[in-house]
Amino acid sequence: VSAASAFAQQPDPAIVDLLGGLAYGELSAFDRLAADARLAPTLDGRAHMSAMAAVEMGHYTALAARLGELGVTPVTAMEPFVAAVETFHALTEPSTWLESVVKAYVGDGMAADFYREVAEFVDPGTRALIHGVVADGGRAEFAVREVRAAIGEQPSISGRLALWARRLVGEAISQTQHVLADRDALMLLLMQGTGDLAAVVALIGRITQRQDERMAALGLSH
């Protein structure tokens, strides 16, 4: 390709969707974690969750910069995903500190697993960026410590937290389906990447398996 045609080249809409959805997810996670930090029973817990929020903003900045390189304004790329992400958060507003901790771990973990799977189907540069921004950054350890300590003190709360985690999973799946039904390029990437229905089932199986592992780590499995 000549320099002129390379310049005129439009970025792959599936990549723009992937980065835009992820960027809004990070911006929104920042916002929610910052708000949830207020639920912390201690200043230490509050600082910990605030630091997790700040990490999401660092990821957002990296994604926005990449979108800029592709010639797309971050706001344009994010807009198609605002409604679904906000609906997810509105339906999963934590009412206690432990619910917010479980949400930070389970919600973020599931999203990360999904993005890591999709990252397999894109160019190596985008893949590396996605792997970087969905890295856990120590929140698993924090969540596991907080939740296990709380269950240790009061075992009866585990049932309610397990239900809460299942609700998070359900709402996340529901919103992901809505988004995919609306975004043809993203759906196509997923279909072509997986190849056939068996591969889609295997992908869902891997994500479910990792979710079960998180529940076990929290002490919330049966």
Next chain:
Amino acid sequence: VSAASAFAQQPDPAIVDLLGGLAYGELSAFDRLAADARLAPTLDGRAHMSAMAAVEMGHYTALAARLGELGVTPVTAMEPFVAAVETFHALTEPSTWLESVVKAYVGDGMAADFYREVAEFVDPGTRALIHGVVADGGRAEFAVREVRAAIGEQPSISGRLALWARRLVGEAISQTQHVLADRDALMLLLMQGTGDLAAVVALIGRITQRQDERMAALGLSH
């Protein structure tokens, strides 16, 4: 001093107060900026203020690490300052996006000026840390652009914003006085550092002068 006596040495309480107050100020600024970002009329403005919040968290982490090196837990060092900082924020809750932008710039600017002055009276390591964490990080430019654009569109808002800025200054001074009246070591540092009343007056004059410059930059001076 021998290694043993150096080990047993207690950290200077004025330094602990300085770092603790600054640390809680950063944690609290993070929290407020993250909440105020929701007032943004655009996703772009929201991302901008969220990024400013994340920068404060980076500063918090640096201060908490330094307190740790001094053998003080951050929470212990912060606790004496929680009430004053929270009172300041409760009395200066922005009701519009522009008020939040002015607060981010004016409130942060005044605090930074105060800390830079006090940093002159402490050891070089602490001084360098303080200079690093009160660095502006581009928020002046952002605030000036947002406020000037808004005044350009609707000149009548400048009077109300100017009043708002003066209220921020008044509440900041009031809470600083409360804190100093309560923290002997910090007050002593300030008294010994300045040396005499004339120097205190000169310090207040410099801070006032810089505040006037900020008001002029925003287009809010008369």
